[in-house]
Amino acid sequence: MASSIHEMLRANCKCDDVAKCVLGLKNLDLLAYKKLFEQGPMTAEELGDLLQRERSTAYRSLQNLIAVGLVYRETRSIQIGGYYYEYVAISPQQFKQMLKHNITDWYNKMNKLLDDFEKELFDFFPE
Numbered sequence: 001m002a003s004s005i006h007e008m009l010r011a012n013c014k015c016d017d018v019a020k021c022v023l024g025l026k027n028l029d030l031l032a033y034k035k036l037f038e039q040g041p042m043t044a045e046e047l048g049d050l051l052q053r054e055r056s057t058a059y060r061s062l063q064n065l066i067a068v069g070l071v072y073r074e075t076r077s078i079q080i081g082g083y084y085y086e087y088v089a090i091s092p093q094q095f096k097q098m099l100k101h102n103i104t105d106w107y108n109k110m111n112k113l114l115d116d117f118e119k120e121l122f123d124f125f126p127e
Contacts, residue, residue: 019095022102023068028053032061033070036089041074043086062087070095 008021016030028051035050036042042050048058065071066087073085090098113120 019099022099022106023070025064025068026061028057029061029064032058033065033089033095036065036071036087037092041086041088043084047087065089069098 008017011017016027019025019030020027032047032051035047039050044059044062045055047062048055051058051061062071062073066073069090071087071089073087075083076086077083
């Protein structure tokens, strides 16, 4: 993956690269999202088995995905008492809209910063 915007513009980027860059995700996080969406709701343990990783590793990816809004968890009751969590992925359409929204917000923020570019540049280099 490209490490700067300049590199990304020159590179042959894929959608995964954009998602990782914009949301700060790792390869495993995106793989976990894809598996959750394809297979439907599941526990961290089930996802870990599917990814061939420890439950704790799957759980960390789920926490990353929850933090950026790609996954949410639902509480399920156990008949004999207690509960467990199932994790659910949002739709790819919602994911796409989230990326577009984040990119638009970033673009607007960068444009606002650039409006004051000369002032800030020369404030940075005092005479």
